[in-house]
Amino acid sequence: MDVGIGLPSTIPGIRGRLVLDWARAAEEAGFSTLGTLDRIVYGNLEPISTLAAAAAVTGRIGLTTAIMIGPYRGNGALLAKQLATVDRLSEGRLTVGIAVGSRPDDFEATASPYERRGKVFDAQLAEMRAVWAGESRGYAGAIGPAPMRPGGPPLLIGGGSPAAFRRMTEYGAGWILGAGGPDAFTAAAAKARGAWGEAGREGEPRLVAIGYVSLGDEAEQHARSYLGDYYSFAGAYVDRVVGSALITQQAVADTVAGFTAAGCDELILFPANPDLQQIELIAAAAGLS
Template sequence: MKIGIGLPTSLAGTAGEDVVGWAVRAEEAGFSTLGTIDRLLHTSWEPLTTLAAAAAVTGRIGLATSILISPLRSNTALLAKQAATVDRLSGGRLTLGLAVGSRPDDFEAGQVEKTGRGARTGTQVTELRRHWADAQAGREPSVGPAPVRRNGPELILGGHSPAALRRAARLGDGWIGGGTGPVMFAQGAQSLRELWAEEGREGSPRLVALAYFALGEDATKHTEGYLRSYYRDAGPFVEHILRGAADSVGKLRGIVGKYTEAGCDELLLMPCSRDLDQVTAAAAVLGLLG
């Protein structure tokens, strides 16, 4: 299983130099991917803009929106252009993770209708691929630039509902489970594999997951503070998220082991502290530093 790490762009007080330094150190430490999460009404940074900056200071590490709330980007042609631009900047390193979003306040602030967002996301996936194919074929007029990767960036779709899993099996290159823990991930992954086969898809879907972490003396303080803020409107679900957060060396190793057993292809460790030493500490615990 590959191990990636999230950028600290949803943590209050993060500066540009923090993000650039984090990206450089994560690549040096041997992580597979840099991830970003997405909210509108939060201090979190815009994911594709952030990944463009990360692309400029790295040369190997993957870049992933994990995830991007695609219905909030109602201009799909513009989204296709933005994603293709990051893909070109990074030499084809972009994975575009998409999901429908759930927070009503994000949709209210974005003046986007929340109802019907699942169907609209499915349509967006089809339109994104059409725009990228037209650009790569050199058709005129088309929305450019042409992505580097054949058929465009890898598209990983999120969500745990039956409709979301079916959409991922039908339209995606794989599925990304949120930070809900390895048990729920394993259940979703098994459903996704079965639906993938029902859809007559060849090969195997790529399976990705998130896990929150912080290490060091104040690790529990950081995980409590950040996750209670980010999931402040999630009700009792925040307690489930907190129980699954890795706030010690032992818990981090245990969580990685459980996701490996669940058949996860790549686990993205999302930080609850913006201290740059978190990158090196996690890499050392997981043996990524060689």
């Protein structure tokens, strides 16, 4: 199983230079990808722009939106162009984790119809596919740049609804778990594999998960401060998120082993502490060094 690491770009007040330093250090430490999270009404850095910056200072490590919300980002043509641009800048290192979203305030802030987000998302995915296939859109022809791979960067569809798995089989290269441990992954991954086979897709879907980690001094305090703020909208659920944070090296090692045994292809560990020393600590705990 590949092990990636999230950029600290969702932590409010983060210095831009630190994000770039983090990207370089993560690549040197041997992580498989750099992940970003997505919100509008919060003090995070925008994920597509952040990955473009990370692409400029790295040369090998993957870049993954884990997970980007599609429906409040407007039409699929513009989104396809933005993502294809990052794909080009990174020379084909982009993977797009994308989902329908569930926070009404983000939709309100962008004047996007929350109740119609599923239909909007379906239309976006169809338009992105058409753009990346090179369909003509006017006098100059197709919307460029052409992505590095035929069909565009691989899409990992998030969500646990029947509609999410239908979108995965129609448009995706795989599925991504937004929250939960190995047990939750096992149950949902079975549904993803089942839907993939029933749709007649060849091979297996790529299956990815994310987790939250904080190691070293004051590990629990950092996890509680960041995750408690980030998930404060979720009410009582926030305690479950904070409680699931990996705050010891053994917890990281056990979680990596659990996801590996469950057939996960990649686990992306998001930091609750932006200190650069976290990269070395997480890499060691995950067995990368």
